[in-house]
Amino acid sequence: MNGRKPMKLEDELKQKTFGSPYRRMVVNVMFTGNWLQKEFACQLKQYGLSLQQNNVLGILRGQYPNPATLGLIQERMLDRDSNATRLVDKLLEKGLVTRCQCADNRRKVDIVITEKGLELLKQTDTIMQNLEEKYSQITPEEAVQIGELMDKLREREG
Amino acid sequence: MNGRKPMKLEDELKQKTFGSPYRRMVVNVMFTGNWLQKEFACQLKQYGLSLQQNNVLGILRGQYPNPATLGLIQERMLDRDSNATRLVDKLLEKGLVTRCQCADNRRKVDIVITEKGLELLKQTDTIMQNLEEKYSQITPEEAVQIGELMDKLREREG
DNA sequence: CCCATATAGTTGTATATACAACTTATGTTT
DNA sequence: AAACATAAGTTGTATATACAACTATATGGG
Structure with a gap:
């Protein structure tokens, strides 16, 4: 940028x-x-986070302290074609999440954000807030309106 | 999709x-x-075209019959971080553009869209038109408004 | 004219994306 | 219970993206 x-x-x-x-x-x-x-x-x-990695961490925080499966992560991601397995690999390497086989359905994988992950998210939250403050030329009403128009743009009969 | x-x-x-x-x-x-x-x-x-490749072809048509340099292409692309050199390589392989060293400034490269490229663009134009017709739940006025709001969203003091 | 600097592209590389093929585990039928 | 189908992830691969380093050409002093 x-x-x-x-x-x-x-x-x-x-x-x-x-x-x-x-x-x-x-x-x-x-x-x-x-x-x-x-x-x-x-x-x-x-x-050291990509947009997608930060997105996944946010999803995991939303579940915390419960685990999330890869499927759950995938369906909530901003870009669903990203490979959730490999994204989680990266987060695991950095110690930001834990991963273990789900006990009652061994096909599934339970992923939980770690303390370290939660700490990091707190920091990236402030980035997001700072950036959002830069949109002050947009009024809150306009922000709402843009959101509604985007929803409408994606609206279409199945 | x-x-x-x-x-x-x-x-x-x-x-x-x-x-x-x-x-x-x-x-x-x-x-x-x-x-x-x-x-x-x-x-x-x-x-057989990616979004970026189609974008480049469109830029070249805008210049036609004059050549465009890589620099010109790059500054007009939707995604400027894409590697224009390699995108043009791909278009060249498909015979959709020609490329030759610019005579009066040998650092530059002149790129021109071919007949085949122009033909292909005509076809992808209809795709675009068909897709645009699917946004009929959006009124023309709303379309204008969305455009204006997007411009405003990117507005910011230097 | 020679050197520094700027310009125009190219190449290299690590990471990310798109999409398909492949495992392994679970569920369903008969 | 064996056979088939579905579900949940993983792996492979080709392409694309991001970004930096590199090459070649041009320009502008001193």
Whole structure:
């Protein structure tokens, strides 16, 4: 991430026009989603965590002190195609989670966040809060509205 | 991509709440951006193109019949961290672009889209149009509004 | 003109993503 | 209970991403 001043989509992508409002909307949501993810990822890097790893830790905290299975993690991840097995491997190496075979269904794997993991999450929480404060040009009402519009954008008959 | 019915963010990620409207907004834009990209990428796959490759072809068409340099491509790409050199390699292998050293500045590389590339783009254009028609639950006014809100979200003093 | 610096691309590498094939364990049928 | 089907993870692999190091060319002093 760089410290350059963000701009209108046309300036960002050096395009005069995007054809239709729908096209501009789609491109802009993709672009802005990537932009946000990079901004967060860049901040998380100082703690040695990727966006996905932080996401998994957050899910595990939501279950704590109960364990989560890989399946549960996967269905709650922001990017579901990420390989949960290998993400958890990484967290295990860093001592941020424990993993053991589930007693009553040996196909399953119980994963629990450690104290160290919880401590680290506290720190990354403040990153998130600091970043969110930078969106103050967006009013709380607009934030709600953006959320609703995103839900609506994904709405479609099955 | 699967044919499952999209849902509210809380249902998608099986979370009861997101703390603040800002957090929900941020997560929702990231999630929806990924969702859109996967939907497009999935459709493009039948033509053997990735989202980024299609993006590069579109940029080249914008310059056609003039050449574009790698630098120009890079600054207009949706994801600027993608490696333009290697993306162009792939397009070259498929005969969708030509590449040659620029005559008056030999550091530069001139890239031009081929007839075959233009033909292929026509086909992927229809994919894009078809997908855009699926957003009819969003009114044109809302589409404009989403675009404006995305611009505003990225707005920040340098 | 020579050297420092900047510019334009390329290459290398570690990590991440997408997707399919493969184990192992559980459930279901007959 | 043997056979088949499903479920939960794991592993393999090709491609893509992020980021840094490297090469080649151009430019601008002194």
